[in-house]
Amino acid sequence: MQTELCKKLGIDLPIFAFTHCRDVVVEVSKAGGIGVLGAVGFTPEQLKQELDWIDDHIGDHIYGVDIVIPQKYEGMGEMDPAKLEEMLQAMVPQEHHDFAAKLLADHGVPEWPDKDDKMGLLGWNEAIATLLVDESLKRPKCRLIANALGTPPADIIKRIQDSGRLVGALCGKVKQAKQHKNAGLDFIIAQGTEGGGHTGEVGSMVLWPQIIDAVGDTPVLAAGGIGSGRAMLAAMALGAQGVWTGSLWLAVEEAEAEPAQKQSYFDATEEDTVRSRSWTGKPCRMLKNDWTEAWATEGNPEPLGMPLQGLVTADAIRRTHKYAAVGECQKVAFNPVGQVVGQINEVESCRDLIFRLLNEYVEALEKVNALMPE
Numbered sequence: 001m002q003t004e005l006c007k008k009l010g011i012d013l014p015i016f017a018f019t020h021c022r023d024v025v026v027e028v029s030k031a032g033g034i035g036v037l038g039a040v041g042f043t044p045e046q047l048k049q050e051l052d053w054i055d056d057h058i059g060d061h062i063y064g065v066d067i068v069i070p071q072k073y074e075g076m077g078e079m080d081p082a083k084l085e086e087m088l089q090a091m092v093p094q095e096h097h098d099f100a101a102k103l104l105a106d107h108g109v110p111e112w113p114d115k116d117d118k119m120g121l122l123g124w125n126e127a128i129a130t131l132l133v134d135e136s137l138k139r140p141k142c143r144l145i146a147n148a149l150g151t152p153p154a155d156i157i158k159r160i161q162d163s164g165r166l167v168g169a170l171c172g173k174v175k176q177a178k179q180h181k182n183a184g185l186d187f188i189i190a191q192g193t194e195g196g197g198h199t200g201e202v203g204s205m206v207l208w209p210q211i212i213d214a215v216g217d218t219p220v221l222a223a224g225g226i227g228s229g230r231a232m233l234a235a236m237a238l239g240a241q242g243v244w245t246g247s248l249w250l251a252v253e254e255a256e257a258e259p260a261q262k263q264s265y266f267d268a269t270e271e272d273t274v275r276s277r278s279w280t281g282k283p284c285r286m287l288k289n290d291w292t293e294a295w296a297t298e299g300n301p302e303p304l305g306m307p308l309q310g311l312v313t314a315d316a317i318r319r320t321h322k323y324a325a326v327g328e329c330q331k332v333a334f335n336p337v338g339q340v341v342g343q344i345n346e347v348e349s350c351r352d353l354i355f356r357l358l359n360e361y362v363e364a365l366e367k368v369n370a371l372m373p374e
């Protein structure tokens with residue numbers, strides 16, 4: 001089932017799996033697809049450790065890395081990251097910090113044990129993102145870099161392509177897809193509103209064909225709402241060169257998540273997600289809970305923009321992950337996931353999930369073919 005993009009990468013299946021778990025990256029790539037490690041939460045040192053592990057376990061297979069590479073803003077490119085962070089911290093109203101702290105305390109989420117271990121901006125700034133790209137480009141088995149938000153800066157695109165790797169980016173609008181194409185990206189990920197994480201307003205069924213038509217010969221990967229082989233077939237029928245999936249990998253056997261967190265996916269239906277700015281400052285699809293409701297309630301502080309809201313919530317993200325099963329933590333936890341969460345009902349291994357997708361794909365294709373006259 002190789003598309004042109006699969007051939008370029010040398011992979012057997014057009015299944016791209018976005019994940020934060022190195023084990024999932026390795027298992028998906030070994031099963032014929034390609035695992036893509038989401039690196040935005042990592043420091044350069046942590047990414048080095050993760051990629052060392054992947055390189056040691058993935059055999060002859062390849063993988064990708066997903067990074068948030070912001071465009072340079074006037075003056076910011078040269079600014080020392082510590083100064084930049086200090087400046088941004090000063091822009092966050094105390095009211096926002098207090099509101100977040102109270103929500104966590106009211107739900108019994110313990111404080112982070114080391115008070116001096118402060119959370120910062122992570123990979124959300126250009127200086128750190130560049131170091132993450134540097135680390136990825138040292139790895140011969142890392143063959144693809146994806147950018148989560150916006151078109152990457154021209155110098156980064158050039159560096160990735162000069163190294164012989166492919167570079168792509170997500171988008172949720174035709175306009176953004178055209179910008180990606182004009183910047184010379186090797187592939188475009190068209191993410192419909194159904195998808196987990198940062199997402200736009202247009203549904204996949206409308207967005208995919210429009211973007212595919214708008215960008216001509218640039219390969220498009222369909223993202224957002226793929227929870228079965230039937231949905232994968234629909235994406236391929238619309239002209240996608242593969243599927244870019246995220247939510248499906250959150251509850252697999254190999255995914256490193258607390259049982260309480262996996263249970264919250266099994267309990268959720270397709271109606272239980274919301275696009276909320278409450279964690280990152282940009283609309284991001286996640287499980288609806290007390291946290292998302294509180295930030296959307298009139299009279300309460302409104303979420304700030306990106307990256308300021310991230311400074312309010314960075315500590316809450318790590319605490320709600322660490323103490324996932326404590327108190328009512330899941331009611332205030334950051335759980336990005338797409339509407340396909342309603343189809344995630346059991347723990348499967350990555351390999352079994354990929355085989356299931358393929359079987360469903362073939363079964364659906366046979367049904368569609370059987371409709372044709374003899």
Ligand SMILES: Cc1cc2nc3c(=O)[nH]c(=O)nc-3n(C[C@H](O)[C@H](O)[C@H](O)COP(=O)(O)O)c2cc1C
Nearest residue numbers: 018148195196197223224225245246247336337338
């Ligand atoms: C938990 C989670 C975190 C995500 N974080 C990122 C990210 O950091 N960078 C990115 O490019 N996409 C991110 N995404 C979006 C995925 O790359 C992918 O486009 C999306 O999950 C596809 O839709 P689906 O969830 O319906 O499969 C995230 C998705 C999820 C579920």
